Amino acid sequence: MKNSKNIIKDVTYGQISLAAFLICAITGVLIAIPYDVNNPLLSLSTIMILNPTASFIRNLHFWSAQGFLIFTLIHIWDHFNRTSDLRIKKGVWLRLTIGVIILFLAMLTGFLLKGDADTQQAWRILDSLINEIPTIGSLIAYSLLGTEDSLQLVYVHHIATFTIFLAIITFEHSRKLWPIYNAFFIVLLGSVILSYFFTAPLHDGINPSVKGPWYFVGFQEVLHWLTMPWISILIIILFLTLIYIIPYAGKQTSFLSKRSLLIITILYILLTISGMFFRGENWGWIWPWQANYSHSVMNSFKTSSVTFTPDFSELEISNSGLVDGKKESCIVCHQDVVGFTASHSPEAIGCFSCHGGNPFDGSKEGAHQNMILVPGNFADADISCGTTNCHPDITRRKSSNLMSNLSGMISVDRFVFNEQDNPDILTDVHHLANTAADEHLRNLCVTCHLDNPKTESGPVTEKSRGGGCLACHVNYDQFATTAWLNHKADVFDTTYLKYHPSISMQVTNQHCFGCHSRSARISTSYEGWHETDLVAENVLLDSNYRLVEETRVFKFVQEDVHHKLGLSCIDCHNSYEVMGDGNYYAHQENQTTLSCSDCHFDGEPATVDSKELDNESAKIASMRFGANNEKKFLVTNKRGVPLVNTKVRNDSNFFFTKNEGVEFVLSPPNEVCTKGNAHDNLSCASCHSSWAPSCIGCHNEYDPNERGYDMIANREKMGSWVEYVGEYNHGLPALGVRKDGENMEVIPVVPGMVLTIDVGSFSKDLHDSLIFHRLFAPSAPHTTVTKGRDCKSCHNNPVALGYGKGKLTFDLTNHKWSFDSHYQNNPNDNLPEDSWVGFMDDRLGEKVSTRSNLFPFSVEDQKRILTVGACLTCHDDNSTVAQQSLINFDSIIGSRSSRCIIPDWN
């Protein structure tokens, strides 16, 4: 105790700042050896990664400088409070007061010498601020800072002008250049400890938050409120004047000046804290509980200790490359990694921009700290794929994408559970509550959203769900797959570190398959496979069957003609459909833009010139198909989205597959498709879908003893909704009417939700009874065939009309249609199990579909359809009468022969 008292005896704040100044000056001379003012960022990153001793000296320089600033300010304050000590001459005190500003300038120029992203902005602010000084501002600014592309003058002033000035006035003031030993060793010890544990900062070039040095952050806040920055010059002058007058003013003024200084200092500290901890990207406020807080704010404080024995060899040091003009520690160790596309290779973007970590740390552990093993998940997409220089325009739209927010799925589920009256309400998978519907979604449905994180490396398989950007953009080639498998089998096999998966636009059907082989089963239908309820063991060797996820058995029915031609999902579905366009849509049919007629049309195409393409389309087009010069592309009729894999040339329209570049000439629709106006309201899919899968009679019940899963939290839990599947079917889809204002369109529909839900099993409330629904859903079957379905398959088909399977007969004797259903009536609504509407009924006023704009045919519609059906019982599809009826049905009926029988509806 006594000893320690002895040690700090005579150690004043002045002594400490003098010691800090001395250490700062000496380390400054040393660090000038490896530092290169022409390549500041490169030389500093090299120092930090490859030269630990130099890095340590830089830290000493940094920490002693901070100490010098802090203790000088405390020393001044201390002076004011010990007025008896003040015997400084006015001239000296004036120079000392000017010295305060010189001290800040010395610190700021040191900050500028980093040459990183922060300092570029700081240079400009400083330049503008000095320029605000009337008359001589621009002269001083230029003499002090020089031009923006060279730090030479800044360097000169930092190491010479300001340092000499400070040395002179320190000497003039204290008559000392050497601090007492005690003070020197205390400061040295403090600086050494700080320098070992905390490396001086360097901006990583990725973090979008721009902040000045800590002592400037409060000033930055002040500047935010000053539309006229010259006021800040006045504030600085006022501050200096206060300092200057305190020792010589009368008691009263001196007291007031000190109080003002104290208040200014406290306010400044508060501003500094708010600026440092609560300002994020683009000057927005950010709070610790917000998702990107750690990245936006805390990153500036994350610094590593010095590693005196770096984890790499001399050879690795000499071979390590550069990333964007600077060194990155990652590529010192991870050299010769292969598998990248050119745009994502380490030479172009390094490792850090995707994987995070600490790019300036020479130790394995330090460099890997906070590393993102699998980047691109939406939680970190903004700081990996979406950083400023990469794809922020895309990641910004990510939550607007239905594949990430699942709005449609959630809204429909809540609607089915009678928790909301409208299936079109916009919502988000992150806003699930604890209701029966939301629990049902958690247990059974919401695993398929892009936001579901990919937590392990490995190729995309049919079991993959989610994964953010990587859900579509990661590809493992043969080497990467083998290496990854080897690593899985033996964790000590590290060859997988050599074979990186590629990040590319090569999005294959496999990427979509995991999620889209479920629910509407678009992926499997497109390839021609229909799910059955067969057991896997029974069909193992039968080539008519295919297993998905090892247990689901699919039977081959018929593939989509586009699949047969080799088209992938992304050949039709453009970037704005699959990555969102920034707008929120209720359902997938609202988000998609492409329709058949965008490619298969009669007459003049809707086109866009290459010069008028939006940037994203232009970039994709040129990356996939070369320069866009003078090209014309087709655009979608809905929202005018360019189809980048099309080309219009000499009255011919071409289409290319995106991954392979195979060329096709686009064909117009069949003649019959556009003949007359009878079928104007029919969507192409109503006729050209060869089949669609359907499922009826499913029952849902909550079982508290069932081992379940929470797909949002990604954890197992006790109690789950259980789905008891009814019957899987496939066949020509039923048809329904989608109304959009005055417009109506006939589209394929499938039994989306024909089911029962035992809500009471979840809520335990006896008032919650069994819910029964008979809701059909719009369908995009993706089973297109060239030849459309024949007339009878609609006009004489009870399934097409929504009655379900059965016998639909036109009795030629009593002129009446009748229907005899295949299925029993369901006791809940007395309709056959698979029907949508009863024969000659339209369920008006009931909940009929999973959309608010989708209805079965009205009774009037049914009559019109069945009138044609009656004709077709005698007249063939291709008969003149049938063909003419397409053009003018009413006149054909009016001039029918006496032998013709039209239905009697009474």
Added chain:
Amino acid sequence: MNKEVHTRRYFIKSAFIGLITGTAVLWGSMVGRQKTINSKKKFTIPYNPNQEVSFNDEFIVVTRDNKIQVLSSRCTHLGCKIVSESDSKLLCPCHGSSFDLEGNVLIGPALRPLEKLDFEIDRNSSILTVQL
């Protein structure tokens, strides 16, 4: 004698002031000339007609409805480099000013619109030349 001292002092004082003024004039003229030498700068970049907003070190190229505009990337508040855009707003990272794509101030502290720079474009080679 006294008068002599007085005159000499006066002379030294005047010479000193003259020296300082002279130095200041030399300093001012040197810096002024140097600034002019360094200030006239031409930048040539490949022009991308498809990109609505593209950021370069000194300027921002905005293409809308086939109309090109080149705005200075210096925020009119304190000169920070504007490097990002969101919802058709140019955002200054330093103190939160934002501008529309015409360069007009939407939110301060900046008061003046972004400076519009002169440029030339060669449509054949798609080369944009900007004069600072």
